[in-house]
Amino acid sequence: MSAPRTYLDAGGSAPLSARAREALAAGIADGWADPTRLSSESRRARALLDGSREALADALGTSASDVHFASSAVLGLERVIAGVWTARRGRSDVLVSAVERDATVHAAQHAAGAPPVEVPVNSLGHVDRDALQAALADPNVALAAIQHANHELGTVQDLAAIHALTSTASVPLVVDATSSIGHVAAPEAWDALVAHPADWGGPSGIGVVALRPHTRWLPAWPEGDDWAPGGVSVPLALAAAVALQERLQNAEDEAERLGGLIATIRGRMAQVPGVDVVGDPDHRLPHVVTFSCLYVDGEALLSRLDRKGFAVGSGSACTTSTLEPSRVLAAVGALTHGNVRVALHPGITAEDIDRFIDAVTADIADLRAEAGAPSID
Numbered sequence: 001m002s003a004p005r006t007y008l009d010a011g012g013s014a015p016l017s018a019r020a021r022e023a024l025a026a027g028i029a030d031g032w033a034d035p036t037r038l039s040s041e042s043r044r045a046r047a048l049l050d051g052s053r054e055a056l057a058d059a060l061g062t063s064a065s066d067v068h069f070a071s072s073a074v075l076g077l078e079r080v081i082a083g084v085w086t087a088r089r090g091r092s093d094v095l096v097s098a099v100e101r102d103a104t105v106h107a108a109q110h111a112a113g114a115p116p117v118e119v120p121v122n123s124l125g126h127v128d129r130d131a132l133q134a135a136l137a138d139p140n141v142a143l144a145a146i147q148h149a150n151h152e153l154g155t156v157q158d159l160a161a162i163h164a165l166t167s168t169a170s171v172p173l174v175v176d177a178t179s180s181i182g183h184v185a186a187p188e189a190w191d192a193l194v195a196h197p198a199d200w201g202g203p204s205g206i207g208v209v210a211l212r213p214h215t216r217w218l219p220a221w222p223e224g225d226d227w228a229p230g231g232v233s234v235p236l237a238l239a240a241a242v243a244l245q246e247r248l249q250n251a252e253d254e255a256e257r258l259g260g261l262i263a264t265i266r267g268r269m270a271q272v273p274g275v276d277v278v279g280d281p282d283h284r285l286p287h288v289v290t291f292s293c294l295y296v297d298g299e300a301l302l303s304r305l306d307r308k309g310f311a312v313g314s315g316s317a318c319t320t321s322t323l324e325p326s327r328v329l330a331a332v333g334a335l336t337h338g339n340v341r342v343a344l345h346p347g348i349t350a351e352d353i354d355r356f357i358d359a360v361t362a363d364i365a366d367l368r369a370e371a372g373a374p375s376i377d
Contacts, residue, residue, distance in 0.1 A: 006352045009311045011151050011179060011288055011343030014201040016243065023242035024203060027235025035234060045234045052234075052241035059244050060186050060193065060210050068227040069237055073178050073196035073207035078107040079227055080192045080209050083217035084143050084172050085111040091142035093117050095135050095171075097127050098331035099153065104145050104176055111220070112142070119146075123332050124280040125155035127162060136169035147176040148187050152328045152341055153279035154262075154288040156184060163189030172215055182247040183255065183285050191215045197240035200247045201345065206236040247346075258344045259286035261353045265342060266291075268357050272364065273376040278334045287344040292329060293364050295373035296338035304363045305340075310356050313341035 007015060016024070031048040033041035050064070057064040070076035081104070085094065094108035094116040108116035119135055120128045127146060135141065144166050149156040159175065166173040175190040182200025187193070192215050195208040209227055211217065221229075247254075266289055270277045274294035293301065302314035325336040340360065368376075 005309050005311065006348070006356065007311045008342045008344065008348065008352075008356060009313045010199075010345035011313065011341065012196060012199050013204065014199060014343075014345045015347065016203065016239070017201055017246055017346075019246050020201055020203070020239050020243040024235050024239040027233075027238035031234030031238060034231065036231070048238050049232060049234050052237040055241040055245055056195075056208055057210070059181070059248060060195070060208075061188060062210050062212070066210055066213060068209045068211070069232040070194075070207035070209050070227045071229060072205065073194055073198075074103045075229075076194040076207035076209040076227065077103050077176060077178075078110070079221065080174055080194060080211070080217070081107040081143070081145060082111045082220035084174060084192060084215065086218040086220040087216040088142035088172070091140055093138065093140045093142060095119055095132070095141055095144040095146075097121055097146050097157075099125055099150050099155075099328045100145060100147055101151060101176065101178075104147070108145055116145070117141075121331055123334075125150055125153040125278075125328075125332050126280065126283075127157055129161060129165060132162065133165050133169075136165060136171055141169070141171050143172045143174055145174040145176065147179070149177075149180040149184070149285050150279070150328065151179045151288070151343075152290045152326060152339075153332065154284040154290070155280040156180065156283050156285060158283075159187045159189040163191075166191075179288070180285060182244055182251075183287055192217075197236075197243060200244050202240035202243035203236045206233060206240055208240070254346055255286040258346075258348070261344060261348065261350060262286060262289045262342075264350075264353055265289050265357065269360075272361055274368075275364070276335045278329060278332060288341070290329070290339055290341040292335035293338035293340070294335060294376060295371060296364055296367050297371075298338050298340070300367055301338060301340060301360070301363055304367070305356075305359060308359050308363075310359060313343065314339065 035046040172191040178196035
């Protein structure tokens with residue numbers, strides 16, 4: 001008999017809840033018409049779209065007029081970075097932290113036509129604010145792109161302190177909040193922000209972009225194409241908004257519960273010889289943890305866990321090829337191979353975590369023995 005499936009890879013792709021599926025079906029039934037037209041069907045679709053935008057704006061702490069939909073979170077990052085960079089005429093450089101996801105780095109390089117300026121982080125993944133302040137002193141800096149929280153480390157940045165530095169330097173701060181919205185309180189300090197509905201249990205195929213009224217941007221794409229080329233999917237927008245409202249209804253209790261499960265993983269895996277548990281143990285996402293295992297091949301470990309019914313992330317969760325060595329872990333000086341990322345969703349229980357820990361510790365020991373690895377004290 002096959003092993004029961006336990007999905008522990010919900011970062012960026014969480015299961016849709018029953019309410020989100022119902023909202024998606026309702027959007028298909030009532031929001032199929034083009035919301036930009038004037039028919040009764042289109043006005044009904046427009047009402048659903050406007051309501052979705054208002055709900056998302058309320059969750060992000062901004063106004064509905066400042067919220068836009070993109071065809072994906074990656075496209076949202078690409079367009080907001082390109083749009084803000086284009087408006088900063090005469091300034092060429094983009095600052096990024098050393099642990100940004102590949103989509104941000106690639107978007108910055110494409111917009112500026114040169115690799116972005118990388119700001120280092122400490123061993124827990126926090127941006128070095130002295131280095132950031134020094135980098136911001138360069139008059140060529142067009143914008144800074146810094147995430148709210150990291151997909152792999154779980155570390156949450158102090159955006160209030162970072163935004164104080166960027167504001168003093170009159171540099172717009174673009175925030176990648178694709179792993180934090182729906183899990184921790186939305187940040188207040190940003191000039192532009194991108195969120196990812198699939199991360200909080202909404203559908204894929206849609207992203208959310210928010211810009212403060214003072215944030216200048218210019219389209220760096222074909223005229224007539226706004227944030228979502230070809231138009232916004234009303235069913236996806238509605239399901240995204242409903243899923244986020246559902247997550248936020250019990251956000252504090254669920255964050256405490258999932259945070260306790262992550263603390264269990266962190267504590268028990270830290271006791272395994274040769275295992276490095278990364279990220280800030282306190283200022284962190286409540287549902288994400290990554291650990292690296294000395295003398296263990298990450299792909300082999302992932303495959304064994306999958307056969308036992310556990311879906312986890314391995315390699316870098318922020319790169320385009322998930323089984324490549326993690327540059328995020330390298331940036332914080334952690335072991336870059338044999339790494340496992342766990343990202344929980346609300347359906348995970350304490351029993352699931354106990355079974356997972358038993359499975360992964362056994363697999364680590366077996367893989368080391370098969371490889372003839374030396375003993376680890």
